[in-house]
Amino acid sequence: MGTAEKDEDTGAGEAGGRGGRRFGNIRIGNVRGGVVGIGDNNHIVNGPQDGAVCEPAYEELLRAVQQLSADLERLVATPEVGALSDELAGAQDEIQRTGRAGAGRLARLRVLLQDAGAGIGMLASGVAVGQAVGALLGG
Known part of the structure; x- marks a missing residue:
């Protein structure tokens, strides 16, 4: 099958052989070394999360x-x-x-x-x- 198959429980579908999931018009594949934000009101931080070193x-x-x-x-x-x-x-x-x-x-x-x-x-x-x-x- 060359098209996505819809999952009846979640509305998600498997992308035919492309290694991701489809949600509406958004395809989520592999992400390495970067960040992705989808939807409204995102807050993305790309960097260390531990805060600065304190005395x-x-x-x-x-x-x-x-x-x-x-x-x-x-x-x-x-x-x-x-x-x-x-x-x-x-x-x-x-x-x-x-x-x-x-x-x-x-x-x-x-x-x-x-x-x-x-x-x-x-x-x-x-x-x-x-x-x-x-x-x-x-x-």
């Missing part, structure tokens, strides 16, 4: 940021907590992408930790972020 101080900060972010989800939302949460998300992304956080971001984190108030300072994760930021900024 131990930034690894410690990243762990503390992740823990504080999780802890903030359980607090009553205030503008200060929201701003801190947003900055923590940015710091986490920056550290994972580049292996570090810039001095400007660290300074903003320090100020936002203070602005968020005593409630954050009572959280062990808030103390850990404050200590890690202080160590990286030198004070």
Whole structure:
């Protein structure tokens, strides 16, 4: 048979002798050393997925940021907590992408930790972020 045979359960068909599957007008064959995206809203990353290598101080900060972010989800939302949460998300992304956080971001984190108030300072994760930021900024 020179044409694709339709599979009754999935609507897919075997491509006649060409080593792939057919789904509608799309033929999926072998892909090596590249990426393919089909359909709407794709996000394709072609490269290492492990993130950047971090110095131990930034690894410690990243762990503390992740823990504080999780802890903030359980607090009553205030503008200060929201701003801190947003900055923590940015710091986490920056550290994972580049292996570090810039001095400007660290300074903003320090100020936002203070602005968020005593409630954050009572959280062990808030103390850990404050200590890690202080160590990286030198004070």
